[in-house]
Amino acid sequence: MAKRDEIECWLTDMDGVLVHENKPLPGASQLLQQWRDQGKPFLVLTNNSIFTPRDLSARLKASGLDVPEEFLWTSALATADFLASQSPGGSAFxxxxxxxxxxxxxxxxxxxxxxPDYVVIGETRNYSFEAITRAIRLILAGARFIVTNPDATGPSAEGPMPATGAVAALITKATGMEPYVVGKPNPMMFRSAMNKIGAHSENTGMIGDRMDTDIVAGIEAGLHTILVLTGISDQAEIDRYPFRPDEILNGVIDLVDGEPFAVGIDDNLMPEEPVV
Structure with missing residues (x-):
């Protein structure tokens, strides 16, 4: 795994790293521009499979971040890439x-x-009992079971709502079949992203805010991993896991040239409060 100054390509999570509640986090815009100016290939990753890259690009632009669609990689794109490699010209429910x-x-x-060759479950706000029943019957009849991402819940203004992983669990209970999950924490998503930009694990960095998806997948893919504290993780969350990222930073602002350098985990120091 490369040291930070040896990194030539970057992967970064979106929510909790670049944006929070549709507002850009400190340093996000500057870091994206820095990568462009330096000619460093990068992709912004998300486990959300609802939106197309064009939709996400427009939503980010409305939030104040300029991320063209070609710089976005979703669990939906990773799933389609994986299935096309497995069964070119295949079919799916x-x-x-x-x-x-x-x-x-x-x-x-x-x-x-x-x-169909596959039953594919992605994120939606309109789960249908009829569609779930059809999925169960098709899997029992031999269709292979694929899920875009494992997230059991998603955020909303009113609180958590059931997400892809919860619906997949229902189908698993009814069929006895476990799905293959393409999105994080499967390092498959990172490998397909690196293939898209011609990156190699030895000189690629991954920035995320979750130990259980971003960091573990980055470690398993052999990347230089950076955890930022602008999302869900704090020291108590970090201590729950037996693995550690290469670096822990207040936020992406610490990666912007000219900003104060934040300590890494080797210093055995942590910022007292995350940047919010």
Missing amino acids: VIGEAGITTALHEAGFVMTDTS
């Missing part, structure tokens, strides 16, 4: 929204509920 259906169409897949 899909529960999900534009993010996953568009990605699969563009990968050459046919959407069908008649003897």
Whole structure:
């Protein structure tokens, strides 16, 4: 794994790293521009499979961040990339929204509920009992079970709501079949992202805010891992896990040239409070 000054390519999570509640976090815009100025390939990653890259780019721009769609890599894109490599020109029954259906169409897949090769479960705000029942029956009939991401809940203004992992658990209970999950923490998502930008694990860094997805997947993919404290993680959360990132920073602002350098874990020091 490279030291920070040896990193030539970057992967970064989106929520909790670059944005929080639709507002850019300190240093996010400057860091993205710094990478562009330095000619360093990068991708912004998200486990959210609802939106297409074009939709996400527009949402980020409205939040104050300029991230063209070609710099975005979603669990939907990673899923479509994986399935296209497994079964070129295959077919799928899909529960999900534009993010996953568009990605699969563009990968050459046919959407069908008649003897599909795969049942693919993605994120949606409109889960249908009828569609879930159909998915269960198709899996029992032999379709392979794929899930875009494992998140059991997602955020909303009113509190947590059931997400892809929760619906997948329901289907697993009904079928006895465990899905293959493509998104984080599966390092497959990072490998497909690196393939997209021609990166190699030896000189790629990963920035995330979650130990259980971003950091563990980065470690397993052989990347230089950086945990920022602008998301859900604090020292108590870090201490729950037997592994550690290469660096722990207040936020991405500490990666912007000219900003004060934040300590890494080797210094056995932690910032007292995360940047918010």
